[in-house]
Amino acid sequence: MRIEITHRWRYQWGGRWVTSRWETTEQQIRKEHPEAVAVPGTRREKRQLDQPAEVDYANSCSQSQFARAPYPSVLYWPSDIPGHKGEIPLPAAVAEYSVLEVDGCWTVIQAGKHPREVYRGPGPVRVEAAP
Incomplete structure (x- = not known):
């Protein structure tokens, strides 16, 4: 998320x-x-969702609360926005995500049949099991 x-x-x-x-x-x-x-x-000041994981979660929240499956993992990243915790629920197990860091840019990729990027930005970031 960023502030515009x-x-x-x-x-x-x-x-x-x-x-x-x-x-x-x-x-x-x-x-x-x-x-x-x-x-x-x-x-x-407008909050802009700029990470794919944030957009996915926002879209799932707009659906019925009863239709949503529980989220087994959470992505944590540093947030410099006051009052905003840098975390977002993820729909897959921790083992399905890989965290890479290249030249200070952190990337989280969800593995599977069609791998996709769920985060790219400042770090450090980590994916953990949901509490």
């Missing part, structure tokens, strides 16, 4: 200063309008 900070912006268009009707990040606005200035009082 957005604002409404004032920028020059056709020689005049105008205010955007939409919110966007500073990185996005600077591509077209390097002179843009954030409008005071329009800052918004």
